[in-house]
Amino acid sequence: MMDKNKIYRPESLTDVQNIYCSGCGHGIIHRLVAEIIDELEIREKTIAVAPVGCAVFAYFYWNFDVTEAAHGRPPAVATGIKRILPDRVVFTYQGDGDLAAIGTAEIIHAANRGENITVVFVNNAVYGMTGGQMAPTTLIKQKTTTSPRGRNPRYSGFPIKISEALAALDGTTYIERVSVHNVKNVINAKRALKKAFKIQIEGKGFSMVEFLAMCPVGWAMSSEDSVKWIEEKMIPEYPLGVIKDA
């Protein structure tokens, strides 16, 4: 039995130093994925699809089979895997640029087909890896390298609520939005993600959890301010909770 008071490394997480910036949400979410895969005892039957973006190196951090995919294409790649191997657990891990901009067609149609896969969607309102450009999820007035005067919806549109959009599709089973900006929310996020994986294991169809995550470097903020920014700015725009549970 694991000693709950001790820090342990899940078997599904490799003993490799990751490249994530301090205060970044990815490390927490990677660990949640790894803990859940351990707890569900599915490490040896899991195949993950890593994105293009900050999590592009996810295959170094997870101790199970992982493939890369072209930018935005993980849902199509996951479809190709899952249809051949329906008894394996297949999930994609995608950022907001990957999923909600260049890969919009792929996520909508994978969801609409009700592909029995799980999507880990990380929304940090910015393109992180390429240096903090405006994302489709960037908040109105939020400054980025490509919206230096703040996002103006007249020219750049509005923060896209992809989870709500996918929830409107008959093909989707379970969609929840969570956050990892404090302990309480991390615990809740784990519960949601575990449920998403269970839905796939039970063959109930498409499940997705959207994680609001900190990007202090992309936001040009301290780690502490990033946590506050999620609480004060992001959550009002992207309300937390179950969006669909069919």
Place this chain on the structure above:
Amino acid sequence: MIRIMHKILIKGNHAVVEGGIQAGCMAYYGYPITPQNEITAYMAKRMGEEGRVFIQSESEIAAINMVFGSSLTGARTMTSSSSPGISLKQEGISYMAGCELPGVIVNVQRGGPGLGNISGAQGDYFQSTRGGGHGDYRTIVLAPYSVQEMFDFTIKAFDLADKYRIPVILHTDGYLGQMYEPVLVKELKSDRKTKKDWILDGCKDRKPRMIRSLLMDEGELEEHNWKLNKLYDKIKMKEASCQTCFTEDAVVAIVSYGTSARICESAVNILRGKGIKACLIRPTTLWPFPEKTISTIAKKVKNFLVVEMSLGQMVEDVKLAVNGMSRVHFYGSPGGGIPETKVVVKKVKEIIK
């Protein structure tokens, strides 16, 4: 259902499907585009009957990425399209080449550029033989010229893809796709036992694996590209192929592939009937290009005529193979036009005058 060793009358596009079924293609992904729609529609029926995977994807991009996904599990998989759709698949083909994933991509070419038209054409030769997408890579390119070869080469495409872990293009066109011809359904010779010790199927009783083309360490990508080049050299050595006829005493050689080679075949027969010593060289692999055969023939034959349904693309490879030893002439019909037998005959007569 079709039976082995039976002769059947079948459309070129349908022959591709039956070839895929015979070769053990477990998943097909496609998107509607003329003139290849019969492949997708017939696949929907046949894959259903066989209990295999069929998806009409939301886009060509999605289709090739579904192929990417199925391929990495070790399953034989394919997609098909026509020229504008093949352009969209190039991203995925580049990733497959980088990740060393096998797969079959059928291009039933139509006229271009742009939306072009829906006639058969051979304007995608450069795209097929030069990689097509970004980066330093090649794909094997097979060029059938009959419905029988549409069937046979589809099976061969799967074997080559698995053997070398490389995407293989079946480079055909709208005329061959729409044409009906008798096909002898031969016994399956397809080699499905290629060892696949790289696939992702869950890390039970083994170490986790990864599939990737992102190689960021110092010199890592350079090394990978050299490794791919070694593979390409091996393929060049072993797989270049072409069909020749009447080369022994020829004074003029016609080089043509696919649909245009059928016209040239007729032209060569007419020329021979008139006592003109013409021969035909028909590449059946466009990459690797049968440069050795052409180079050998160029030592004796001083005039070449390249005939293509394009403004002249393969002619560049012929010139490279001939390497100044002989004169290389060209006759092309772009934009869905068909070269005429009598024009080919006339051109040859002019050349040897």
